[in-house]
Each structure stands twice: as structure tokens, then as C-alpha cells.
Amino acid sequence: MASGAASGVDGAVVVVFDFDRTIIDWDSDDWVITKLGAADAFQRLRPTMRWNALMDRMMAELHAGGKTAEDIRECLxxxxxxxHVVSAIKAAAALGCDLKVVSDANTFFIETVLAHHGVLGCFSEITTNPARVDADGRLRISPFHDPTAAPHGCRLCPENMCKGKIIESIQATAGAKQQHFVYIGDGKGDYCPSLKLGEGDYVMPKENYPLWKLICKNKQLLKAEVHPWNSGEELEKTLLKLVSKMITPPAQASQFDYSKCEMSNPASTEVGHHQALRVPH
Structure with missing residues (x-):
């Protein structure tokens, strides 16, 4: 990425959010499993299954116990x-940033939370593990990377999702258009995409979480500037400071229509496909 200020607003600044412990200050899998009474089954099965398969199994356990998809939605x-996070999302969208979610959660959990808080329409795209409600009313969760295809081959990332490859795909769609990125995350899986960013881009790691610790081991490996945060208030202040820095001429959120967040649904990248599909509601 070339250094320097973005020459406008609309889509010139791409803000990529992780979801668990970033947009939300908790883990959505843990919240649902604990609140809906499946913690014992989770502890029993955890040593025997990979994470995505385990979460799909947990949804089966909840379904067998009489919990519906609507119960899961209400729990979330x-x-x-x-x-402050809601405010940051709305302000960045109003300033013309292209907001995306790249997460190892799943479509059902992410859409439910973002829609409930009125910010789902702020995002142009959600890339995560697909989820659907089957004919029996059971929530099914699948891995993002098609398990029948070749593995993604990244040693830094879990087998079901390489966020670095996702960032490279987003970068490739820019074509000749100059874009600058802000990546906000907390976990080990957010390290690989951070390495894909260049000069003029920014990484916002949650302080004292795995991403921050990995960055601190060797900051020279990153080309993007690093700006840590440790609360929703700090996330908002840091993000809007960076966005204002990248936008030329400087713009004020009050000049834009906040209803953008209510206008459209984001696209969803489904397993085994490269195109973006509309998220069903």
C-alpha cells in the first residue's frame, strides 16, 4: 500500500473489524453455550473435536434440549x-469508510448482534463461518474454508480460516483504486492479516491480548502503524483519529447521513465460494 492520505472518503478507507472481544467485549460462542446451559457438554466434548465441528455439535445439543434458533437469537x-463501539461504527460509516467484518465466529451470531444494535447496515461485507437454520430448526455452523478442498496452507492460522488470505482478497478487489486499511482485532488469528498490510495502513490490536503480544515480539515484521486500545472508548477515539488523518480534506461525521447504517444489508462470503452473497434474514 502506498503511503499518504486518502484522496477522498467513499471506500478509500477500509476498516476491518474482528468480532469476538473486539466489536463485542465477550466471546459469542462462550456466551451462548454458558447462558443456554450447554457448558457441561462443551467441557466433555472439547478435547475430542475441532472448534468448528464442536460448535456445530453444541448447536445440536441445544436443539436436543429444546432450545430453538430464536432462543439463541434472544440470548445473543x-x-x-x-x-462507544456502536458510535465508532456509525461515525466511520458516516464518514464514508468501507466497513467489513472478518471473524472466526459465524454469520448467525454476528448478524444477530449487529442488527439488534442497529449497525448491521454499516458493513458492506461479513466474512465468517457460514451458519444456517436447517429444516428441523437446528442451527448449523460450517467452516469458512471448504473442508473438501485443499487446505489454505497458512501456518499462522487455524485450518478453517486464514484471515490473511481474506485480506489479500479484499486488497485485490481494489484494482487501481488506492485504499488504506485499518485492521482492528485481538486474537492470534488477527496476526496474519496484520502482516498483509503496508505503509499507510494501521493495525489496532487490543492491548495485552494475543495479537498485541505477537506484535510486540517483533514489531519490525509489520509495515503498518500499530495503535493499541483497551476499551470501547479508546477504540472509538483511536479509530476516528486515524480515519480523520487519512481523509483529505478532513471531514466531519455530522456532514453525513447516519441512516446509511439502516439502508442495506452486508454481503456474506460463503464457504467454498469467492463471490459475495446476500446475507439472508
Whole structure:
């Protein structure tokens, strides 16, 4: 990525959010499993299964216990979301940033939380593990990378998702258009995509979480500037400071229509496909 300020707003600044412990300050898998009473089954099965298969099995356990997809939705809606994070998302969207989610959660969990807090339409794309409600009413969760295809081959990432390859795909779609990235995350899986960013880009790691610790081991490996945060308020202040720095001429969120967040649904990249598909609601 070339250094220097972005020459406008619309899509010139791409803000990529992780979901668990980033947009939300908790883990969505843990929240659902614990609140809906499947913690014992989870502890029993955890040593025997890979994570995606385990989460799909947990949804089967909940279904067998009489919990419906709507129960799961209501459980997710009961969880908190920091008002500063909501404000940051709306302001960045209003300033013309292209907001995306790249997460190892799943479409059902992410869409439910973002829609409940009125910010789903702020995002142009959600890339995560696919989820669907089957004919029996059971929530099914699948890995992002098609398990029948060749593995992604990245030693830094879990087998079901390489966020670095996803970032490279987003970068490739820019074509001749100059884009600058802000990547916000917390976990080990956010390290690979951070390495894909260049000069003029920014990484916002959650302080004292795995991504931050990996970066601190050798900051010279990253070309992007690093700006840590440790609360929703700091996330908001840091993100909007960086966005304002990249936008030329400087713009104020008040000049834009916040209803953008209510206008459209994001696209969803499904397993085994490269095209973006509309998220069903």
C-alpha cells in the first residue's frame, strides 16, 4: 500500500473489524453455550473435536434440549455492546469508510448482534463461518474454508480460516483504486492479516491480548502503524483519529447521513465460494 492520505472518503478507507472481544467485549460462542446451559457438554466434548465441528455439535445439543434458533437469537441480543463501539461504527460509516467484518465466529451470531444494535447496515461485507437454520430448526455452523478442498496452507492460522488470505482478497478487489486499511482485532488469528498490510495502513490490536503480544515480539515484521486500545472508548477515539488523518480534506461525521447504517444489508462470503452473497434474514 502506498503511503499518504486518502484522496477522498467513499471506500478509500477500509476498516476491518474482528468480532469476538473486539466489536463485542465477550466471546459469542462462550456466551451462548454458558447462558443456554450447554457448558457441561462443551467441557466433555472439547478435547475430542475441532472448534468448528464442536460448535456445530453444541448447536445440536441445544436443539436436543429444546432450545430453538430464536432462543439463541434472544440470548445473543441480551448481551452487552459498548456504546462507544456502536458510535465508532456509525461515525466511520458516516464518514464514508468501507466497513467489513472478518471473524472466526459465524454469520448467525454476528448478524444477530449487529442488527439488534442497529449497525448491521454499516458493513458492506461479513466474512465468517457460514451458519444456517436447517429444516428441523437446528442451527448449523460450517467452516469458512471448504473442508473438501485443499487446505489454505497458512501456518499462522487455524485450518478453517486464514484471515490473511481474506485480506489479500479484499486488497485485490481494489484494482487501481488506492485504499488504506485499518485492521482492528485481538486474537492470534488477527496476526496474519496484520502482516498483509503496508505503509499507510494501521493495525489496532487490543492491548495485552494475543495479537498485541505477537506484535510486540517483533514489531519490525509489520509495515503498518500499530495503535493499541483497551476499551470501547479508546477504540472509538483511536479509530476516528486515524480515519480523520487519512481523509483529505478532513471531514466531519455530522456532514453525513447516519441512516446509511439502516439502508442495506452486508454481503456474506460463503464457504467454498469467492463471490459475495446476500446475507439472508
Amino acid at each position: 441480543q441480551s448481551a452487552p455492546l459498548d456504546a
